[in-house]
Amino acid sequence: MNFGVSTSTDIAISIPSLHLSSSPLSFKSSATISLQSPRFRNAYFGSLFFGSRRIARRITTVETRQCSSKATDDDFIIEDVPHLADFLPDLPSYANPLKNSQAYAIVKETFVKPEDVVAQKIVITKDRSRGVHFRRAGPREKVYFKSDEVRACVVTCGGLCPGINTVVREIVCGLNFMYGVDDILGIVGGYRGFYSKNTLQLTPKVVNNIHKHGGTFLRTSRGGHDTNKIVDNIQDRGINQVYIIGGDGTQRGAALIYQEVAKRGLQVAVAGIPKTIDNDIAVIDKSFGFDTAVEEAQRAINAAHVEVESVDNGVGIVKLMGRYSGFIATIATLASRDVDCCLIPESPFYLEGTGGLFEFIEQRLKENGHMVIVLAEGAGQDYIAQDMHTVEEKDASGNRLLQDVGPWLSQKIKDHFTKVQKMAINMKYIDPTYMIRAIPSNASDNVYCTLLAQSAVHGAMAGYTGFTVGPVNSRHAYIPIARVTETQNTVKLTGRMWARLLASTNQPSFVTYNEALCEDAANINNAEISTQL
Numbered sequence: 364m365n366f367g368v369s370t371s372t373d374i375a376i377s378i379p380s381l382h383l384s385s386s387p388l389s390f391k392s393s394a395t396i397s398l399q400s401p402r403f404r405n406a407y408f409g410s411l412f413f414g415s416r417r418i419a420r421r422i423t424t425v426e427t428r429q430c431s432s433k434a435t436d437d438d439f440i441i442e443d444v445p446h447l448a449d450f451l452p453d454l455p456s457y458a459n460p461l462k463n464s465q466a467y468a469i470v471k472e473t474f475v476k477p478e479d480v481v482a483q484k485i486v487i488t489k490d491r492s493r494g495v496h497f498r499r500a501g502p503r504e505k506v507y508f509k510s511d512e513v514r515a516c517v518v519t520c521g522g523l524c525p526g527i528n529t530v531v532r533e534i535v536c537g538l539n540f541m542y543g544v545d546d547i548l549g550i551v552g553g554y555r556g557f558y559s560k561n562t563l564q565l566t567p568k569v570v571n572n573i574h575k576h577g578g579t580f581l582r583t584s585r586g587g588h589d590t591n592k593i594v595d596n597i598q599d600r601g602i603n604q605v606y607i608i609g610g611d612g613t614q615r616g617a618a619l620i621y622q623e624v625a626k627r628g629l630q631v632a633v634a635g636i637p638k639t640i641d642n643d644i645a646v647i648d649k650s651f652g653f654d655t656a657v658e659e660a661q662r663a664i665n666a667a668h669v670e671v672e673s674v675d676n677g678v679g680i681v682k683l684m685g686r687y688s689g690f691i692a693t694i695a696t697l698a699s700r701d702v703d704c705c706l707i708p709e710s711p712f713y714l715e716g717t718g719g720l721f722e723f724i725e726q727r728l729k730e731n732g733h734m735v736i737v738l739a740e741g742a743g744q745d746y747i748a749q750d751m752h753t754v755e756e757k758d759a760s761g762n763r764l765l766q767d768v769g770p771w772l773s774q775k776i777k778d779h780f781t782k783v784q785k786m787a788i789n790m791k792y793i794d795p796t797y798m799i800r801a802i803p804s805n806a807s808d809n810v811y812c813t814l815l816a817q818s819a820v821h822g823a824m825a826g827y828t829g830f831t832v833g834p835v836n837s838r839h840a841y842i843p844i845a846r847v848t849e850t851q852n853t854v855k856l857t858g859r860m861w862a863r864l865l866a867s868t869n870q871p872s873f874v875t876y877n878e879a880l881c882e883d884a885a886n887i888n889n890a891e892i893s894t895q896l
């Protein structure tokens with residue numbers, strides 16, 4: 364790895380954020396540090412097996428002979444994931460059986476190098492910090508499980524999303540075809556299934572066709588996470604690899620399972636695969652099924668447009684999913700070009716007065732005779748609560764239950780134009796909410812799901828645990844679970860994506876720059892963290 368300096372000289376580095384090494388480590392920059400060396404791992408994991416390790420490396424001595432780039436001090440941070448050997452130091456390792464597999468026999472570099480990392484910041488400025496890096500996903504030379512000793516399980520939790528069945532299928536096939544594992548259990552009905560339901564035996568044959576169907580073959584649920592009962596069950600059943608497919612709530616639950624497993628000193632790898640239709644999972648580029656959902660949303664938007672184009676003063680409203688994050692609405696709007704206005708949870712809007720929604724609707728109706736509004740289900744929730752004096756309710760997982768913004772907004776618009784403006788409008792309201800997530804994934808999401816599943820399998824076999832897998836700047840990485848649960852991914856009002864949307868629809872932005880800054884900060888900090896288990 365080249366740290367932006369010479370490729371052939373010795374580089375002395377020290378690790379200032381960690382007090383475990385008093386003398387700087389010295390290594391060849393071309394071969395780089397071995398993250399898997401027992402010295403490295405034991406030194407930095409001993410007391411830290413509950414969380415991610417944030418390892419800041421400052422290159423303190425640099426000689427530049429071959430490289431033209433400027434030699435400067437440089438921050439290089441790796442946020443690494445735990446490994447079973449951190450709390451089971453005597454764990455034996457074995458040669459990876461992939462070496463002998465037909466699929467990988469002709470691959471030039473079968474195994475990912477221990478020092479390969481994925482940069483979170485892809486656009487960097489010369490002389491500025493390179494930021495955070497994650498361990499690259501993929502098969503490792505050594506595995507920490509014998510194939511015939513693996514007893515894996517797969518569970519799916521939370522809401523549906525296109526592609527869940529593909530991930531389940533590919534975990535089963537990946538374990539079986541790549542690593543010869545044939546003891547794989549399906550946990551039925553989400554987290555509570557660990558202690559309240561019988562398991563299913565999963566084989567490549569059993570899961571062969573499930574990717575062609577929407578939903579989850581394993582069924583799912585909200586609530587019911589009881590860490591002790593779950594880990595007792597894992598222990599009782601002799602499970603040693605746990606694959607957990609779910610969103611932010613699920614990943615929080617997975618982190619607790621990992622911690623309990625580590626506390627009990629069990630040789631159990633816990634791997635999270637992020638799933639959510641809302642695309643609200645931090646760090647990763649995009650969640651699987653999102654593109655499929657956006658594509659399906661186009662059909663609803665198109666229908667709304669056709670309807671309102673054919674009548675006088677047609678106002679179409681399409682409500683799409685997005686509890687706290689308006690990604691589906693934003694991207695569906697950008698993709699469609701038939702949308703006049705997009706309303707998302709991150710951006711508060713107002714109806715009356717100058718710059719308000721009513722004024723904009725009136726203007727568009729005068730100009731075009733019709734208009735289409737795309738509405739994320741989480742938009743305007745505070746507005747509705749104020750207007751209707753509603754009491755906040757939560758679902759079994761602790762997520763806020765939303766007020767139905769679609770009918771509320773439709774009624775407000777109708778009332779305003781009939782009563783106040785004395786203008787008849789033709790309202791067409793379409794709510795395809797569940798239709799966009801209850802479908803099988805499209806081709807590209809299927810490929811994405813396969814990569815996620817195979818990366819998770821490689822990671823667990825290699826002994827990594829407490830990780831979530833996902834693409835970071837298009838490269839799959841192992842990300843510490845805590846990193847994906849500490850914040851939620853939201854549409855940034857001060858970002859270029861939202862600016863592109865505003866430029867494309869030419870809708871009012873409803874907020875000033877300073878308000879947008881505040882909203883962005885609040886959306887990150889106030890992201891509701893479900894606590895009810």
Ligand SMILES: Nc1ncnc2c1ncn2[C@@H]1O[C@H](COP(=O)(O)OP(=O)(O)O)[C@@H](O)[C@H]1O
Binds near residue numbers: 520585612759894896
């Ligand atoms: N903070 C938490 N700690 C432990 N488990 C949680 C937490 N939040 C949610 N869960 C569990 O994760 C599962 C799914 O959570 P939910 O929020 O419904 O969906 P998602 O994972 O898709 O966001 C539920 O079984 C829930 O009990």
Ligand SMILES: O=P(O)(O)OC[C@H]1O[C@](O)(COP(=O)(O)O)[C@@H](O)[C@@H]1O
Binds near residue numbers: 611639641740800
């Ligand atoms: O009716 P359900 O199944 O609780 O799901 C509704 C919610 O699920 C979501 O799809 C998000 O689900 P997750 O939190 O599981 O990703 C939201 O968009 C929506 O508000």
Ligand SMILES: [Mg+2]
Binds near residue numbers: 611612639
């Ligand atoms: Mg969620």
